Amino acid sequence: MNSFTEENYLKSIYHLSVIDGETVSTNSIAAATHTKAASVTDMLKKLADKKLIHYAKYQGVSLTDTGKQIAIAIVRKHRLWEFFLVEKLNFKWDEVHELAEELEHITSAELVDRLDKFLDYPKYDPHGDPIPDNNGRFKQAELKPISALEVNTVGIIMGVREHAPAFLQHLEKIGLTIGNQIQLTEIADYDHSVTLNLNNNKTINISRDVAKNILVSI
Amino acid sequence: MNSFTEENYLKSIYHLSVIDGETVSTNSIAAATHTKAASVTDMLKKLADKKLIHYAKYQGVSLTDTGKQIAIAIVRKHRLWEFFLVEKLNFKWDEVHELAEELEHITSAELVDRLDKFLDYPKYDPHGDPIPDNNGRFKQAELKPISALEVNTVGIIMGVREHAPAFLQHLEKIGLTIGNQIQLTEIADYDHSVTLNLNNNKTINISRDVAKNILVSI
DNA sequence: AGATAAATTTAGATGAGTCTAAAAAAATGA
DNA sequence: TCATTTTTTTAGACTCATCTAAATTTATCT
The missing domain is CATH 1.10.10.10 (Winged helix-like DNA-binding domain superfamily/Winged helix DNA-binding domain)
Structure with a gap:
């Protein structure tokens, strides 16, 4: 082992x-x-x-193929445990990464598969990352960082590139979370900060650094 | 730590x-x-x-007091995870001990308390052992091994002293599990093996070694 | 191309947890 | 009691994962 x-x-x-x-x-x-x-x-x-x-x-x-298989199995465990922590134990999305870092090393494959079934085979974890199935297969949806969108594009937030609690808490605070629809209304020439319309009609401004770490499907 | x-x-x-x-x-x-x-x-x-x-x-x-507190916290985690594995993931009682040996070392106290709540604060694990609460308090029910009972005593199986899969599988096989009512009808002079009546009217004979490892409340 | 900078590897050391073999202390029993 | 056995501790060594400092290889820049 x-x-x-x-x-x-x-x-x-x-x-x-x-x-x-x-x-x-x-x-x-x-x-x-x-x-x-x-x-x-x-x-x-x-x-x-x-x-x-x-x-x-x-x-x-x-x-190698073997190494990749092992790595994906760990990623699968990590994301399933994150899903469990948020959906069943009501943790917030910024609290689960560290815990999953421990849980992902529990060895039993049987346990993971039963957990998967118990959770009803979720496809994405709380941060929008795809959960590999028990053969290691998954598809990464076609996602773009907000920083790569053109003005007026509409998208739905599907995931994040950065998993640090501080970043996730920042998103909470400015009112962004997975599933939100956004429309990019302006890109500032000066600092490349981005203005977004949310579908609750609020307008917010985010820095380029933040925009780079939010992934949307368009 | x-x-x-x-x-x-x-x-x-x-x-x-x-x-x-x-x-x-x-x-x-x-x-x-x-x-x-x-x-x-x-x-x-x-x-x-x-x-x-x-x-x-x-x-x-x-x-020391500190040492005991830490030990009981680990026992609490072990038993809660065992309960989770049996009740939510449908593992059998002989399959969970090894898994819980790993899970008990997950550090977060918050996780354990949320798991406890999610499971609705169970009092006993699948082997009949009491689960300490988040202050480390629990009461060990007054239990006796079957080997200490007198003839004709009626009791309910509440736990086991031995957690090895082989032992638990043996109990499954002869039809004994937690919650069963038993009546001790005979103790053989020769080898101290014990005859039990189950409340489905079956009669079984178990060795003294097995009788020593089954705990009942009377 | 040659000099300098950056990235990577080697060499040697450390701490945690384990081992075997031998020494020391405690328990046993005639 | 005191010799023998059992239990426990000490001494010294090993593996794993890490480190710092020094050496080596690769990349970069004029």
Whole structure:
């Protein structure tokens, strides 16, 4: 079996490869796992020995099929537990990420599948991320950050790129959450901040940084 | 915070002190944690430094108030998760112990209390063990092993002393489970095996070893 | 291309938790 | 009681995951 730590490396490599493309750098893994590059190198050798990653010195890494399968299984667990925490235990969406970081390492595959059934096979977690099925299959809906929309575009908020509680609490505070319909009415030339019309007729202004981290379907 | 490993030692010491009385021996802890006595001694020093146990060389150990509080919190989590697994995810009572051994180490106290509420504050887990409330309080019902009953006594099965899947599966097989009413009709002189009448009018015979591990209220 | 900067790897050390083997203390029993 | 057995502790070593500091490789820039 793979240790808690090995699982976290695989998960980080997976997430980074989705964002940064096929191969992932040692430094980016160090940043994601809150460790130092030297520690990452040690672990990469170990994961390569186990044939969970493709690794050539100085060349970055990518997951093998087996490694990817394990990573996706962890992501599945993480998102199902998040859904459970919000839907059944009434946690708020900004409270569940840390908890799911622990729960995702519970080993039993049987448990995950039963949890999935109990929750009635949800397709998306509370942050709008797709939940892989028990074969690891899922489709990422075609989403764009608000920062990439043109003026007058209408969209529905489907997810976020940033899961930090501070960010999610900020969204709560300005009145944005998953499912909201928004229309982009203006992009400021000066700072690229964005003005949105909500369908409760309120108008709000968000910074480019915030706009980059909110994903919509159009 | 305390590590996964430290928590398991505290839990083991707690369980052993319930069975064996106030102070617990190094060897019994080694057996309970599947380690060697030398490893236990090392850990006892560490737990004593943290003031979680009272420890004097060669004299056995007992939990401090703090240590006991932590141990009971772990027991509470273990039993709540077992209840969840059986009641909500439809696991069988012999399947949940191992899973709960992992789940009991999830740290959040908030999570446990919300789980408790979600489950509607259950008083007993699937094996009949009492679930401590969020102040660590619980009452152990007055239970006797069947092996301690006299002939003709009627009782209701309330719990088991042994949680190994093999034992629980054996009970399933011979038709005994929690809530069953039984009447002890005979104790064999030869091997102390016991004959029981169930309230479906079936009669079964169980060995003394099995009788010692089934707890009834009379 | 050559110099400098950045990224990565190696070398050697640390702490947690475990082990075996040997020493020390406590319990047992003739 | 005192010799023997059992229990417990000490001593020293190992693995895992981490670190810092130094060396090496790759990338970048003029």
